[in-house]
Amino acid sequence: QVQLQESGPGLVKPSQTLSLTCTVSGGSINTGNYYWSWIRQPAGKGLEWIGRIYTSGSTNYNPSLESRLTISVDTSKNHFSLKLTSVTAADTAVYYCARDLGYSYGRGPLDYWGQGTLVTVSS
C-alpha cells in the first residue's frame, strides 16, 4: 500500500519561499508510469492543482503559479519536493501531495493522497 507524507515548515513569512517535501513509502517512486503531484486547498475552499513531476524530471505546472514554482524529485530518497517563491497570504492553504495514475498517455486521476499539511503565510 503506497503512502505519501508531506513535511515542511507550517509557517512562512511573506515574500519568502515555501518548501515542502513528500516522502513516498510502500513502493518505489520509480515504479510504473506515475506522476507525482501537488494540490492545495485554502481553508473552507476548493482544490487547486499546483503541478506534477515524472521521475525523469519532466514537469507540468499550473500557469497561474509557474513563475514562482519549482517541483523536483529525488529518486534516491523516494521523495519529491515543492518550492514556491515570493509567497503572500493568498498562498496559505493545506498542501497535499498525491500520486497521478498516469494510465492513459500520461493522464490520470489522483489515486493516493497524503494527509495534507497546513502552511500559513504570516509575519
Place this chain on the structure above:
Amino acid sequence: EIVLTQSPGTLSLSPGERATLSCRASQSVSSSYLAWYQQKPGQAPRLLIFGTSRRATGIPDRFSGSGSGTDFTLTISRLEPEDFAVYYCQQYGSTPRTFGPGTKVDIK
C-alpha cells in the same frame, strides 16, 4: 483552462435516498478524462470514479458515474451515513488540471 461548474452547491437528503450530482465543463473534456472525489472534514480527498465511469479500487457499487463531452454526473444510488461529504469533479485531460467547486451532500 477548462472551468468546471458543479450543481447543486448543497444537496440535502436522507439516508437511503438517491443523490445525483452534476459537473459541467466549459469545453469538452477529452477522452472522458473526468474523475470524482469525496472529501470529509479534516481528510484528504478520496478517488471514487475516473474515466467518467470507472470505479476506483474498493469503491462500492452504489457509486456510479456517467456523461461525456461537457456534462457529467455522479450518482449515489442509496445514501449511507458515511456518504455525507463534499464531492469534487476533476478533469485531467488538459493542463492545468482543474477541479469543480464541490457539492456538499448533507443530512436532511
